[in-house]
Amino acid sequence: MTTTPRELFDRQRRLIEAGDVDALVGLYHEDAVLVRFDRTVRGKAALREHFTAYVAGRPRFGEVLNVAETEDLVSFQVVVEQAGEEIKAYGAIFVRGERIARQVNGLFPAAGGGAARKGAVQLDLEPYTAWAPHAVPDPRRAGREAIGPVLLEIVHAEGPVLADRAYRLYLKASGGKALTSIARAPLSGAAFRLRQAGAIDFDDGAEVLRPAGTAEVRVRELGPRTLDEVPPEEVAELMRRLRAAGATELPRAVLDTYGLVRMTAKAEEYLAYAEELSAEG
Known part of the structure; x- marks a missing residue:
């Protein structure tokens, strides 16, 4: 029986949650390309490095918000939970035969399915460039x-x-x-x-x-970082810009800007600290 694009999408999510990198990479063609806004991943070797790093964060998939399918394509909107935060993601998987040839993934720029929450302030942020992982020696033994x-x-x-x-x-x-x-x-x-x-x-x-010699603070998109991986001064500067643009509920405005959904206790504490810093600047 032929595997449909939707079945590949469903299988991919199960394998990501199971942390099965070998089976996950097996869903792709040798020349497959994964396009993200922070980088492009080409070929199975690079895909293996990418997914090894990704599954280490133990992502979990929630509700599939929307899905559309043709004979060689499935597009989707889905909720992803990672490090206690819910993020709305979207993407498209292009199939050749019964394996993935191309994939595009992205995050919504604001909460609420890609549309800004009513009254939300939106800012253009610098894109985040992530380091591309590769094999490195064990730091405990390397010189x-x-x-x-x-x-x-x-x-x-x-x-x-x-x-x-x-x-x-x-x-x-x-x-x-x-x-x-x-x-x-x-x-x-x-x-x-x-x-x-x-x-x-x-x-x-x-x-x-x-x-050396670069700016102490750069206000960028969230990228692959969790909220508590953003330097506090970066969040504080974002809050200053949001305040200048008319935002009032700064912690909520930051989550909207980063495309995060849930205000966890941990996020609330971190954002309260950043708001104190923003008042000092």
């Missing part, structure tokens, strides 16, 4: 010569970036899971050496890393 160049790659791609996010990106790419103190120490040491060499900058707390 500084191996760790430094990779960490510099991450900072140049995503900076200003929270140090914890940069270290976790490196750790996931190495096959690690938890960012323990043993794994953090050599990564933190590499960051200090990069600053000594004049390659990156960070404040005394070493919480946010950025390429």
Whole structure:
């Protein structure tokens, strides 16, 4: 029996939730292309790296909001939950034979199915460029010569970036899971050496890393980050711009801008802190 595009879409979601990267990559042709707004992923080797990093975040799919299908295409709108946040996503899967040849994925720019909530303020944000993961050595055993160049790659791609996010990106790419103190120490040491060499900058707390000589704050789309992976000063500057544009409920306005749906207790606490920072600027 022929596999339909809708069946491929349903199977893909099940395999993502199961974390079965081998079976997931098996749904694609050798020359398949996945297009996202932050990057384009080409070929099975790159797809394997992409999905390995993606399933590590344990995404869960909620309601399928809309779906349309032809003999070689399925388009969809779906709710995705990751790190306790609900995000509305959309995409299209193009099928050749019974496997995926092309796929396009994106996130709605605002809550409410892609249309702004009534009275919501919308701003144009700088796109977020994510680091493309690749195989890297275990930071607990690799020397500084191996760790430094990779960490510099991450900072140049995503900076200003929270140090914890940069270290976790490196750790996931190495096959690690938890960012323990043993794994953090050599990564933190590499960051200090990069600053000594004049390659990156960070404040005394070493919480946010950025390429040397670049702006301390860039207001960007959420991209692949969770809300608590956005530097607080970036959220604070977004709030200042939203306030100047007429927004009143700043925490809710931030979620709308990022395309996030649910105001969790964790999000509320983080946004309250950012709002305090925004009042200081």
